Amino acid sequence: MKPACSDGEAHVTDAMEVFIITQNVAHYKVLLESETHADKRGVLLRLLENERGKLPAGTRRVEIARAFRFSIT
Numbered sequence: 001m002k003p004a005c006s007d008g009e010a011h012v013t014d015a016m017e018v019f020i021i022t023q024n025v026a027h028y029k030v031l032l033e034s035e036t037h038a039d040k041r042g043v044l045l046r047l048l049e050n051e052r053g054k055l056p057a058g059t060r061r062v063e064i065a066r067a068f069r070f071s072i073t
Contacts, residue, residue: 018059024051025063 028048035041052063 018055021051021054022059022063 025048028044028051032041032044032048035044055063
């Protein structure tokens with residue numbers, strides 16, 4: 001993460017990055033629901049895990065909890 005600036009620019013950038021990452025995660029989940037080809041599913045799973053790894057620890061925990069709920073139901 002970038003050091004905090006007096007005008008809050010770093011905070012906005014970090015918030016935007018987290019938003020983009022969470023949108024990517026949601027998009028990959030939707031694609032996984034309909035994809036049946038094993039190789040393509042593998043690529044999507046790798047992309048999903050890569051995006052989750054970029055999330056801050058607190059957000060990552062929430063995302064992992066959602067993923068377990070998502071995969072069970």
